[in-house]
Amino acid sequence: MIYALCFLLFMIGLYCTVVKKNMVKIVLGILVMEYAVNLFLILLGFRTKGVAPIIDRHALEGGQLTELFVNTSVDPLPQALVLTAIVISLGSLALIISVCIRIYNKYGTFDITQIRRLKG
Amino acid sequence: MKGMTVIVKTISSWVKILIFIFGIYIILFGHLSPGGGFPGGVILASSFILLMLAFSRQEAEKYFPLSVASKFDCIGALLFILLALMGLGFGINAFFWNFLQQEYLAAHETVLKLISAGSIPLYNIFIGLKVCASLFLVIVVLSMTRPELPSEQEQHLEE
Amino acid sequence: MEIFYALLIFMIIAAIVATETNNLLSSVICIGAIGFGASLMFLFLKAPDIAITQIVVEVLGLIILIRATITRDLTFITGDREFFAVVVSVVVIFVIFVVGIVIFETEAFPRFGEPVFAQIADSASERYISQGLNETGAANLVSSVILDYRAYDTLGEVTVLFTCIIGTLVILRYPSRKTLEVSIT
Secondary structure (H helix, E strand, O other), X not given: OHHHHHHHHHHHHHHHHHHXXXXXXXXXXXXXXXXXXXHHHHHHOOEOOOEOOEOOHHHEEOOEEOHHHHHHEOOOHHHHXXXXXXXXXXXXXXXXXXXXXXXXXXXXXXXXXXXXXXXX | OOOOOHHHHHHHHHHHHHHHHHHHHHHHOOXXXXXXXXXXXXXXXXXXHHHHHHOOHHHHHHHOOHHHHHHHHXXXXXXXXXXXXXXXXXXXXXXXXXXXXXXXXXXXXXXXXXXXXXXXXXXXXXXXXXXXXXXXXXXXXXXXXXXXXXXXXXXXXXX | OHHHHHHHHHHHHHHXXXXXXXXXXXXXXXXXXXXXXXXXXXXXXXXXXXXXXXXXXXXHHHHHHXXXXXXXXXXXXXOEOOHHHHHHHHHHHHHHHHXXXXXXXXXXXXXXXXXXXXXXXXXXXXXXXXXXXXXXXXXXXXXXXXXXXXXXXXXXXXXHHHHHHHHHXXXXXXXXXXXXXXXXX
C-alpha cells in the first residue's frame, strides 16, 4: 500500500512533465519524479522495528558486533545508492535551469509552444 | 545587487562562522556518525552563499574569489583520483584499495576513534572540498546572469 | 506506520498543488514542502545520512529554482497543451498506474518491512553489515559502502557532478564586449 502511494507521487510528476506548457513546470515535474524514486529505494530496504546502520558503543560487545544489531539493522546498500542519486539531481537541476535561463534570454518567454513558432 | 537590512547583516556575520564549523565537523566525522563528504560539502558551500545573499556578491568574492574556487574544484577531484591510484601499489593491487587501513592501522585498536578507517576520512575531505567549490561557483555564476528579455539585453550591449 | 501514510499523503497533496497552481512562486514553495516531507520520511525510515543530505540539497535547489523564476512578469502561466494530447497522456498514465499496483500486490514482491536481504542466505548486505567494521574500520556502514566496497560508483558520481558544473559554467558565460561588438558590426 505504501508502494502504491509512492508510485502515485511518481505518476503525478510524470503528468506534470508531459502535460504542462511552462518550462519551469516541466523542471518541477522532473524534480518530483526524482524525489519519488529516491523514496521508493529507501522504502525497499526498511525493516520493521529496525535500527540505523551506524555502529555505536551499544552495538559493540568486547570488540564484536552484537547479534541484535546484525538482526535488526536496516539495509545500508540502497542508502548508498540514494546518497549518490540526490547529489546528482542537484547537478542536473543546475544544468537544466541554466538552459532555461538562456532560452528566456533569447526568446523572451518560458512557453514551449511559443518557442516553436518564433524564427531565430 | 545590494545587501539586506542591518539585522540580517549582523546576524549572518555571526552565523556564517557557525555554519562553516558545522560543515567541517560533518566532513571530518563522516566515518563515525551520519554525514560524510557530500552533505558536508554542501553545508560549507551554503555558508558562503549566505554571505553572498546577505551582503553582496563582491563581499563573498573577497573571501572566496572565483579563480580560487575553480582551482579548489580541480584540486579536489585530482587528489581523489591520486589517492585511488595509490592503492594499486599495495596489498592486492586494486583500484581504490583501502591501503592505509589494511597496511598500517589494522594492527592498532582504532574502533570508534577519529583516526580510523584508513583512507575513508581522506576521501571525505577531498569530496567535501570539491562539492563546496563547485556549488559556490554555480550559484555565483547564476546570480550574475539574470533571466532578461531580449530587448533588455540590447540595452545592455549598447552601453 | 501511520506516520508514513500521513507524510506520504502530505507529499501527494503538495505535489498536486504544485502541478495545478498558476503562480510559479507557489509551485516552487510546494516543491520545497515535498522535499521537506521526504527528509522527514527518511528520518523515520532510519536513514539519517540520507535525511541530512536531502534537506541540505533541497535548500540549495530552492535557491537555484527561485533564481530562475523571479523575473519581471512572474505569473503569466498559460496552462496545459492541446486537449487531445492531454487526454491521451492521462489515459496512458492511468494504465501504467494500474499495472504498477497489480505488480506491487503479487507474491514475488517483498512486503513492506521484510527486506529481501533478510530472506536470501548469502546476500551482499549481510556481508556489509557483519564484516563492515572488521574489514574497513568505519563505524558508519553507509560510508564504508560508498567509499570502500563501492568506491568506483563514487568516482562515477564525482565525474557526473564535475561535468554538470562545467556544463553550467559554459552555458551561462556572459559574452564579453569585444565579441559582441564584432558580431554587431
